[in-house]
Structures are given as structure tokens and as C-alpha cells.
Amino acid sequence: xxxxxxxxxxxxxxxxxxxxxxxxxxxxxxxxxxxxxxxxxxxxxxxxxxxxxxxxxxxxxxxxxxxxxxxxxxxxxxxxxxxxxxxxxxxxxxxxxxxxxxxxxxxxxxxxxxxxxxxxxxxxxxxxxxxxxxxxxxxxxxxxxxxxxxxxxxxxxxxxxxxxxxxxxxxxxxxxxxxxxxxxxxxxxxxxxxxx
Numbered sequence: 001x002x003x004x005x006x007x008x009x010x011x012x013x014x015x016x017x018x019x020x021x022x023x024x025x026x027x028x029x030x031x032x033x034x035x036x037x038x039x040x041x042x043x044x045x046x047x048x049x050x051x052x053x054x055x056x057x058x059x060x061x062x063x064x065x066x067x068x069x070x071x072x073x074x075x076x077x078x079x080x081x082x083x084x085x086x087x088x089x090x091x092x093x094x095x096x097x098x099x100x101x102x103x104x105x106x107x108x109x110x111x112x113x114x115x116x117x118x119x120x121x122x123x124x125x126x127x128x129x130x131x132x133x134x135x136x137x138x139x140x141x142x143x144x145x146x147x148x149x150x151x152x153x154x155x156x157x158x159x160x161x162x163x164x165x166x167x168x169x170x171x172x173x174x175x176x177x178x179x180x181x182x183x184x185x186x187x188x189x190x191x192x193x194x195x196x
Contacts, residue, residue, distance in 0.1 A: 003066070003088045007051070008042035010065050014058045015040075029057035030124075048090040052123040059129045061164075061184050063109045066099045076104040093119040095170075111182040115143060115172045122169040131187040132164040141178030144171040154180075 015025050026033040031053050038044040039054075046054075048062075055062045066086040080102040087098045093116065100110040115121075136145065137159040144153050146169040147162050153173075154160055162168070172178045 002042065003086055004042040004045055006068055006086060007046065007065055007088075008040050010067060011036070011054060011058075012040045014060060014064075018058065020058075025054070025057055029053040031057075045091045047092045048095070048121050049092075049123060052125060056125060056128060061109060061132055061186060063097075063099055063101070063111050063182075063184055066097075068103060076102070078102050078104045090121065093121050095119060095121060107186050109184040109186075111184070113178075113180050113182060115141075115170065115178040115180070117172055117175050117177055120169065120171045122167065124167050125164050128165065133161065133185045133187070134164055135159055135161045135183045137181045137183070139179045139181060141176055141180075142172065142174045143178045143180060144173055145169070146171075 015022075020028070022033045022036055025031075025036055029036075031050055035044070035046075035050065036054070039046050039050075051065055052062050055065055066088060068086070080100060085098050085100055087096060089096050095116060096114040098112045100112055101108070136143075136154065138154045138156050140156055142153065142155050144151055145160060145162075146152075146167075148166045152160055
């Protein structure tokens with residue numbers, strides 16, 4: 001299945017599961033109704049920023065938008081073969097992400113990213129119902145990550161942990177492609193207890 005068809009099916013399924021109309025998802029995400037419609041029909045390749053807005057509005061990780069729903073009657077596999085892992089390229093920056101995790105449901109997801117020299121990507125990530133944590137481990141190269149007002153420079157071997165609840169920017173200041181691993185954990189929403 002083409003990666004844009006996979007994204008289209010996943011966005012449609014998630015929107016339907018939540019009972020959102022196109023207008024509701026557009027309002028929650030800040031992505032236009034017409035753009036969402038094109039994405040759901042696999043008639044456009046959305047940018048990383050647009051996918052992140054949709055993921056935030058649907059209260060899932062961006063990596064979840066590349067998952068494939070299990071075939072009816074089949075159990076999700078605990079194994080993810082390299083040849084079957086979905087690969088997507090951001091049309092704006094050219095960064096390439098490979099979802100490494102199996103289709104078996106898990107609160108933990110892994111993604112490998114190849115980030116071209118000199119490129120930037122910014123996510124307008126905001127508060128979510130679920131708590132999502134991310135760790136980034138640089139396998140090769142250098143990346144700069146800005147979380148809110150704080151910027152970190154990560155070189156080969158460095159690892160950064162952060163909660164996905166504010167805007168994040170990625171920049172490769174080097175003249176070579178950076179490669180890094182992203183680990184994501186989703187913690188379920190727990191309402192605050194009322195004091196009696």
C-alpha cells in the first residue's frame with residue numbers, strides 16, 4: 001500500500017473512531033477542511049507539520065498515523081520486518097522517517113529518522129489528553145532541538161528526553177545527514193483527583 005494511502009486510511013479511521021466530522025477535525029487541528037479531505041483521499045502528501053497537527057487533534061503520536069489496521073480476523077504481529085516498515089518523506093524538508101515498531105498495540109513506539117543537512121522542521125505541538133514522552137538518540141551527525149524556549153545541540157551518541165506538550169523545532173546545522181532514533185511512550189490520561 002502506498003504511504004499516502006496508508007496515512008489517508010489511518011486519519012479517516014481515527015476521525016471516525018472519535019466521531020469527528022471533517023469540520024470538527026479542522027477546528028481542532030487548525031488544518032483546513034479541504035486539506036483534510038485531500039489527505040483522506042490520498043490526493044496530497046501532507047507535510048510533517050500538518051501531520052503533527054492532525055495527530056495532536058486526534059490525540060495520538062505522529063508515528064501512529066503510519067500504522068496499518070490489522071486485517072479482520074488476524075492478530076496484530078509482534079514482529080516488524082524491515083521490508084514491511086512504512087517509510088515516509090516530508091515533502092518540505094526531505095527528512096525520511098521509518099516506523100520501526102510492530103503493528104501489535106503497545107504504549108512504546110520506535111522511529112528512525114534521516115534528517116538532511118541544513119534542513120529545519122517545526123511542530124506546533126500543544127497540550128494533549130494523553131501524556132506523550134519522546135527520547136531522541138543521535139546515531140550519527142548533529143541536530144539542534146528547540147523545545148519551547150530552550151535549545152539543545154545533540155551530537156552522535158547524545159540522548160534527549162522531552163514531553164510533547166509545546167512547540168518543537170528540529171535543525172540540522174551540519175553539512176551531512178543526521179540519523180537518529182525516536183522512542184515514544186504514551187501514558188493514558190488520568191484526571192486530577194478532587195480533594196474532599
